Amino acid sequence: MSEAAVTLDGWYCLHDFRTMNWPAWKAISTEEQEQILAEFHSMIDKWEQTEADELGSHAIYSIVGQKADFMLMILRPTMEELNEIESAFNKSRLAEFTIPTYSYVSVVELSNYMAGESEEDPYQNPHVRSRLYPTLPKANHVCFYPMDKRRTGVDNWYMLPMEDRRSLMRSHGLIGRSYAGKVKQVITGSVGFDDWEWGVTLFADDVLQFKKLVYEMRFDEVSARYGEFGSFYVGNILKPSHLSRFFHV
Numbered sequence: 001m002s003e004a005a006v007t008l009d010g011w012y013c014l015h016d017f018r019t020m021n022w023p024a025w026k027a028i029s030t031e032e033q034e035q036i037l038a039e040f041h042s043m044i045d046k047w048e049q050t051e052a053d054e055l056g057s058h059a060i061y062s063i064v065g066q067k068a069d070f071m072l073m074i075l076r077p078t079m080e081e082l083n084e085i086e087s088a089f090n091k092s093r094l095a096e097f098t099i100p101t102y103s104y105v106s107v108v109e110l111s112n113y114m115a116g117e118s119e120e121d122p123y124q125n126p127h128v129r130s131r132l133y134p135t136l137p138k139a140n141h142v143c144f145y146p147m148d149k150r151r152t153g154v155d156n157w158y159m160l161p162m163e164d165r166r167s168l169m170r171s172h173g174l175i176g177r178s179y180a181g182k183v184k185q186v187i188t189g190s191v192g193f194d195d196w197e198w199g200v201t202l203f204a205d206d207v208l209q210f211k212k213l214v215y216e217m218r219f220d221e222v223s224a225r226y227g228e229f230g231s232f233y234v235g236n237i238l239k240p241s242h243l244s245r246f247f248h249v
């Protein structure tokens, strides 16, 4: 049996994708739309307070293409809190005008492939903590997709010796690092939680950097040989101050 990777696990994560029922939204009065958006704004105000208190984080992006109109990404210390937020949104008036199209449940994950031999408790290390409990960047763009590592025939990631996986991940990390300052990644683990093994959420101010990074990684062995990918979602930041423009019909 291969040595299992040991993970450090941070905040729980929900990606919630919604499509707007624009015909229904258009059918109500402007006044009613304003009341509904005010309720949504007060929900976001609460999330912002939680983020300021460093007890969670969130991101709201409009999604380009027909897979969804917008995405809520929520990070919280417990699965119960994620569920409460999801449920509060579903009970809000705005939700009556949305159609759920996709969701993803996971937890922020760091693996020990790059970890050194240290006696310290990684959960006390400020750098590790900032990655396990991140304040999501307010970058112009987001890119989300779920992925697996292959388990077929000779290409079985889970049967590779730890040392081989470590060296493959080192090469992966080097490519990633060359995008420092351009793309920020949040890797969330979802084994036992959702249909794929990881969620990959990338943030960038220049949307083209997603394509460049993902493409470059396709040629790197860990992605070329072992990566399997789900649907990609790409979008633009939806700042609270721009919500009325987004919902204006």
Ligand code: VOV
Pocket: 005, 109, 110, 111, 112, 113, 114, 147, 149, 169, 172, 173, 175, 176, 177, 179, 183, 184, 185, 187, 198, 200, 202, 213, 214, 217, 218, 223, 227
């Ligand atoms: C923005 C750049 C970037 C950087 C710097 C980076 C670095 C690193 C490091 C150093 C490590 C290992 C330690 C840890 O931190 O966990 C990882 C880990 C991981 N990555 Fe990564 N990755 C990036 C980016 C990045 C992308 C774009 C993808 C998608 C792959 C692709 O082909 O589309 C990805 C995937 C992953 C996954 C699924 C894991 C977990 C693998 C496992 O088997 O456990 N990742 N990653």
